[in-house]
Every structure is written in C-alpha cells, then in structure tokens.
Amino acid sequence: MKVQDHAQAAAQFIKDEERTDWHDETLWFVRKKRDLAAHGIPEWEQLREWASQIKDHTLSNLSHYLESFEQKATANGIRVHWAADGEEHNRIVHQIIADHDLKRIVKSKSMLTEECHLNEYLIQKGISVVDTDLGERIVQLRKEAPSHIVLPAIHLKKQDVSDTFHDFLDTEKGNNDPQYLTEAARQHLRDYFIASELAITGVNFAIAETGGFVVCTNEGNADMGAHTANVHIACMGIEKIIPKAEHLGVFLRLLARSATGQPVTTYSSHFHRPREGQEMHLVIVDNGRTRQLGRADFRNSLKCIRCAACFNTCPVYRRSGGHSYHTAVAGPIGSILNPNLDMKANADLPFASTLCGSCSNVCPVKIDIHEQLYKWRQVIVQAGYAPVSKKLGMEGMAAVLSSPALYHFSGKMGRTTLKYAPFLVNNGFNPWYKQRDMPAPPAESFGEWYQKNRS
Amino acid sequence: MNSRDRILQATAENQPAQRDLPVIDFERLIRYDEPAVVFEQVLTKIGGQLVRVKNLEEVKNRFGEEDQEKFCVDVIDCTEEDRLKIKAWKATDLALLHTLYIKGSFGVAENSAVWVDELAMVNRLLPFICEHLFIVLEEKEIVPTMHHAYQKTDVNRTGFGSFIAGPSKTADIEQSLVIGAHGPRSLTIYLIEKDSL
Numbered sequence: 001m002k003v004q005d006h007a008q009a010a011a012q013f014i015k016d017e018e019r020t021d022w023h024d025e026t027l028w029f030v031r032k033k034r035d036l037a038a039h040g041i042p043e044w045e046q047l048r049e050w051a052s053q054i055k056d057h058t059l060s061n062l063s064h065y066l067e068s069f070e071q072k073a074t075a076n077g078i079r080v081h082w083a084a085d086g087e088e089h090n091r092i093v094h095q096i097i098a099d100h101d102l103k104r105i106v107k108s109k110s111m112l113t114e115e116c117h118l119n120e121y122l123i124q125k126g127i128s129v130v131d132t133d134l135g136e137r138i139v140q141l142r143k144e145a146p147s148h149i150v151l152p153a154i155h156l157k158k159q160d161v162s163d164t165f166h167d168f169l170d171t172e173k174g175n176n177d178p179q180y181l182t183e184a185a186r187q188h189l190r191d192y193f194i195a196s197e198l199a200i201t202g203v204n205f206a207i208a209e210t211g212g213f214v215v216c217t218n219e220g221n222a223d224m225g226a227h228t229a230n231v232h233i234a235c236m237g238i239e240k241i242i243p244k245a246e247h248l249g250v251f252l253r254l255l256a257r258s259a260t261g262q263p264v265t266t267y268s269s270h271f272h273r274p275r276e277g278q279e280m281h282l283v284i285v286d287n288g289r290t291r292q293l294g295r296a297d298f299r300n301s302l303k304c305i306r307c308a309a310c311f312n313t314c315p316v317y318r319r320s321g322g323h324s325y326h327t328a329v330a331g332p333i334g335s336i337l338n339p340n341l342d343m344k345a346n347a348d349l350p351f352a353s354t355l356c357g358s359c360s361n362v363c364p365v366k367i368d369i370h371e372q373l374y375k376w377r378q379v380i381v382q383a384g385y386a387p388v389s390k391k392l393g394m395e396g397m398a399a400v401l402s403s404p405a406l407y408h409f410s411g412k413m414g415r416t417t418l419k420y421a422p423f424l425v426n427n428g429f430n431p432w433y434k435q436r437d438m439p440a441p442p443a444e445s446f447g448e449w450y451q452k453n454r455s
Numbered sequence: 456m457n458s459r460d461r462i463l464q465a466t467a468e469n470q471p472a473q474r475d476l477p478v479i480d481f482e483r484l485i486r487y488d489e490p491a492v493v494f495e496q497v498l499t500k501i502g503g504q505l506v507r508v509k510n511l512e513e514v515k516n517r518f519g520e521e522d523q524e525k526f527c528v529d530v531i532d533c534t535e536e537d538r539l540k541i542k543a544w545k546a547t548d549l550a551l552l553h554t555l556y557i558k559g560s561f562g563v564a565e566n567s568a569v570w571v572d573e574l575a576m577v578n579r580l581l582p583f584i585c586e587h588l589f590i591v592l593e594e595k596e597i598v599p600t601m602h603h604a605y606q607k608t609d610v611n612r613t614g615f616g617s618f619i620a621g622p623s624k625t626a627d628i629e630q631s632l633v634i635g636a637h638g639p640r641s642l643t644i645y646l647i648e649k650d651s652l
Contacts, residue, residue: 066462
C-alpha cells in the first residue's frame with residue numbers, strides 16, 4: 001500500500017477547518033500548561049541543562065551502563081533479553097507468551113512496541129492484546145494508530161469516542177460526557193485487568209546502578225496490569241538507561257511538567273524485583289539506535305524522554321495531526337528519529353517543519369531538534385530521496401539565484417504577474433496559494449529603488 | 456555473535472567521547488518556607504485532599520466513619536499473620552476492595568507525591584485496585600523536591616515502590632480531566648502534624 005506523504009495526509013486533515021482549529025487550540029492549551037508548570041520552578045533552565053548533561057554522559061558510557069544494568073537486573077531476579085531489531089523483539093515477546101500458553105494479555109503504553117508493531121505481529125500468531133491506556137484503547141477499538149505519544153486519541157472528538165463506545169461497549173448512543181465514557185472504559189478494562197495473565201509495559205527510565213526500571217502513568221493502568229499478571233514483560237530501547245536513582249530527581253521533575261503541565265505523573269512506579277511467584281522479563285531493544293548513536297549530527301535525538309512537548313508547540317504538528325507523520329512517533333522528534341529507521345520511507349518528515357525552533361526551546365533535555373531537521377534535509381537530498389517536486393524547485397531556484405540577470409528578470413515577471421494577472425498564481429496549482437492569499441506586489445524591487453535613489 | 460554482544464559492541468564502537476556527569480547543586484533548588492502548606496496546595500490542585508490530625512490514634516478513630524459493610528483494608532501496623540494473608544490475595548479477591556489505609560514513608564512538597572514501598576503496601580496491588588485510598592503521612596517527613604526525595608530512601612530497598620500523587624486520572628477524551636481512571640477515585644492524606652508528636 002502506498003503511504004501518503006506528510007503533505008498529502010496533512011491536506012486531508014485540514015479539509016475539516018473547524019476540527020483543525022480545535023486540534024491546534026487544544027494542543028496549544030497543553031503547551032501553555034507546560035509553560036505555567038515550568039515557570040513555577042525557578043531552576044527550570046538549570047534542570048534542563050542537568051538533564052541534558054546526564055544524558056550526554058550516559059550516551060558516552062552507554063555500553064558500560066547497559067552491562068551494569070543487565071548484571072544488576074539479573075541479580076534482582078529479572079530475566080533480561082536483547083533484541084537487535086523490532087522483529088527479534090516481537091519474537092522474544094511471543095516466545096514468552098507461547099512458553100506459558102497464555103491468552104489474557106494486557107498492555108500499557110509503550111511507544112517501543114508501537115515502533116516494532118508488536119500488536120500486529122501477535123495478531124498474526126493468533127494472540128490479541130488489550131491496550132489499557134484509555135486513549136490507546138479508544139484508537140485500538142477504532143483500528144487506528146495513536147496520533148500523539150502522550151495523548152493517543154487527541155485527533156478525536158468526544159462524539160467520536162461516544163460512537164466507538166456505543167458500538168463496542170454498549171454505552172448510550174449520543175452520550176458524549178467524558179466522565180460517563182471514562183467510567184464505561186474503567187468497568188470494561190477492569191474485567192481484563194482482573195483476569196490478566198500477562199502484562200506488557202513500557203519503560204520510562206532504567207537505572208544502571210540498581211537494575212530497576214520506572215514506569216510513569218496517570219491512569220494506574222501499568223500498575224494494575226503488572227501487579228495482577230503472573231508474568232510481566234517490560235520493553236525498552238537502549239537509550240532509556242540513566243546512571244543512578246538520584247538522577248530520577250531531575251527527570252521526573254521535567255517529564256510531566258513538559259508533557260501535560262502536571263507537577264508529576266500520578267504514579268511513578270519503581271520495579272526492582274518480581275513479586276513472589278511472578279516472572280519479570282525485560283527486553284532491551286536496539287532497532288537502529290546504535291546506528292543513530294554513531295551519527296554525530298543526530299545522536300542527540302537519543303536523549304529524548306518522550307514528553308511530547310515538541311509536538312504540542314509545533315505549528316506544523318498542531319495543524320496537520322499525528323497521523324500525517326505515518327510513523328509510531330510523530331511530531332518534530334519523530335521527524336529526526338524516523339529517517340534513521342528508514343530514510344527513504346520517511347524522507348518527507350524532516351521537511352514537515354518551518355524550522356522555527358520552538359521544539360528545541362521547550363525540549364527538557366535540550367535536543368537541537370530544529371537543527372537536526374535541517375541537517376536531515378541535507379542528508380536526504382544527497383542520498384537522492386528528496387521528493388521530485390522539491391528537487392526540481394530547488395534546482396530552478398539555484399539557477400535563478402546564481403544568475404543576477406535571471407534573478408532580476410524573474411522578480412519583474414513575478415511583480416507583473418501579481419499585478420496584471422493574479423489568477424495565474426491565485427489558483428490551486430500554486431502550493432503557496434493554499435490557505436493563503438498572495439500578497440499585493442510592490443511597485444518596484446529594492447534593486448530598482450536603489451538605482452533611482454543611490455545618488 | 457548473539458544480539459546481546461552485537462548490541463554492546465556496536466554501542467561501544469559508536470558512543471561518543473567521554474562527557475562528565477553534572478553535580479546537582481542543591482543550593483540552586485527552589486526553597487519553601489512551609490513545605491507542608493505547599494504540599495497541601497498542590498495536592499488539592501491535582502484532585503486529592505488533606506486532613507490534618509494530631510496522631511495516629513485520631514486517624515484510627517476516623518476509620519470507623521467508613522461504612523462497615525464495605526471491604527476495607529488497613530495495612531498500617533498489621534500483624535505478621537495478617538500480612539501473610541493480605542500478601543496472598545489475588546486480583547479476584549481484591550476486585551471489590553473499597554478502601555485502603557496505608558502509611559506513606561515521606562512526601563514531596565513540589566508535587567505532593569508520596570513514596571510508598573512494598574513493605575508498606577504488603578500486597579503491590581492494594582494501592583492501585585482500591586476505590587478510595589487513604590495515606591497516613593507525618594508532616595516532618597515532607598521534603599521540598601524530588602532531589603531531596605531520592606536522598607531519603609534507597610529505591611531498591613524493597614522489590615517495588617511508587618510515588619503516588621493524587622487519585623488516578625485521565626484526560627484522554629478531549630482533554631477533559633476525569634478523576635478515577637483505573638486506580639483510586641479519591642486520595643486522602645492524613646497528615647500527622649509536626650508539633651503534636
């Protein structure tokens with residue numbers, strides 16, 4: 001199936017103007033909550049600097065910390081597995097499920113399992129997994145992908161959720177009350193929790209010093225799953241490591257404030273040993289991360305703690321929706337992570353940005369996101385993956401800008417066209433006319449003005 | 456070579472030159488004149504409530520106010536025999552758990568999180584599956600920030616521990632905040648006042 005590129009998918013998204021405005025405003029509201037929370041901490045900028053430095057240090061010693069983490073975790077009674085790619089990750093998880101012959105499986109939010117397409121893999125093996133985060137359950141019932149890493153159903157309105165729940169959970173038709181709908185989901189998922197045999201969770205932080213890991217949720221769904229099931233599988237990328245527990249002081253202060261403007265998530269759960277009679281597995285996944293680590297221009301992207309502050313602030317994300325990015329992790333951070341996973345398939349993403357730099361300004365670990373977007377564009381064009389229209393446009397532009405005569409002629413042509421024949425540019429063939437009116441042309445160019453007035 | 460060795464080798468080959476860890480300077484951190492007051496303000500904002508009490512006796516007396524018909528569990532200083540029984544409970548036994556009383560180790564003023572570890576929980580599922588959670592906390596155990604919090608405890612002292620801040624919640628439907636997602640629908644902190652100890 002041909003996947004639409006970002007611009008095509010975004011064009012679909014913005015057809016519904018009212019919904020686009022709602023999406024834009026809602027995410028901006030979350031961004032403003034983030035600002036309020038950040039401004040409440042006088043040492044906020046210092047915290048970001050510490051977080052960035054801790055991550056830099058960790059990446060520079062990552063092999064050591066991974067080994068030390070594995071050793072401590074194993075001593076704690078956690079079974080550690082290593083997966084080179086998404087396929088191996090899925091195989092390992094499936095093997096654990098098959099070994100125990102388990103059917104009732106619940107999963108809390110894990111962007112890594114989305115990245116590896118675990119659910120689809122397991123379905124092919126005849127195993128279904130129930131996503132338990134409310135937003136993820138909503139999109140799962142609708143057979144959609146999450147559109148945001150923190151707010152998976154942010155592209156939906158409450159009437160959409162109401163319709164979905166009416167179809168699947170037998171709720172009242174037309175009852176759009178979020179309280180009522182959430183209660184229905186609570187009752188529906190509680191049955192799955194009580195009966196669950198195996199729980200899959202993500203990992204927010206893995207502590208090298210103690211061999212434990214931390215999972216953060218607001219709903220309590222990771223804990224409900226992990227503490228009911230007899231088998232717990234936690235999945236993490238190699239970049240989730242932090243050196244010591246005390247560093248959580250820095251990261252937990254930043255994470256929820258950056259994500260939703262909360263002072264901290266409701267639950268920050270620290271898992272160190274399986275409970276009596278429980279099996280605890282941890283799958284550590286590479287899937288391109290070691291390659292990204294070797295790219296000096298892009299390794300900083302591995303510092304990401306998945307708060308999504310860059311999504312909420314991004315003028316392009318807010319007006320194009322997460323599905324336009326056709327990847328598990330959308331938004332600005334996704335646009336610098338995904339070209340590493342598949343440069344050709346994701347060649348459009350670094351261009352889905354205005355390079356305004358707002359993403360870098362809100363990033364709690366100071367990733368230079370907009371600079372990396374710019375750098376990916378160079379790499380992608382050099383590798384020959386730039387979209388044809390963009391390539392032709394760039395080549396034409398290069399010809400015009402490198403010849404003064406051609407430049408002056410083009411400018412004059414442009415002004416004349418706008419003045420006498422605006423219909424030639426004010427039409428659907430000109431991408432700059434979409435959602436915009438072309439500006440009134442100036443009477444003369446600066447060059448012409450300067451010629452007249454230089455004396 | 457297996458995946459483990461390949462990943463570790465690729466990591467070692469590709470990781471950048473040594474960068475130093477920063478020193479977290481506590482002098483730079485926010486200060487609160489009255490951490491307990493801030494704790495209460497933040498807690499109220501995130502949907503919890505705080506009740507000031509003089510001592511544990513007073514808390515125990517309040518327990519009686521709860522409906523006796525409901526399934527209530529108190530794991531504050533319970534007997535060894537009770538601990539064994541509670542520990543063995545499965546999710547099916549706890550499906551109707553209405554109220555839980557538990558002791559928190561310490562609280563954090565900046566975000567009103569309370570550290571509860573497995574020793575206090577007895578059974579890991581209890582504080583998540585109950586409908587209403589009551590945590591007893593001593594005012595003198597409130598620290599200003601998360602940095603101070605991690606100095607208070609070894610996180611691996613027990614097999615599991617959690618910072619709990621307020622009742623469970625979600626805003627996944629149109630960003631409308633709903634209290635009571637999968638965990639407790641309410642959280643009450645009984646704060647044992649400092650002066651009265």
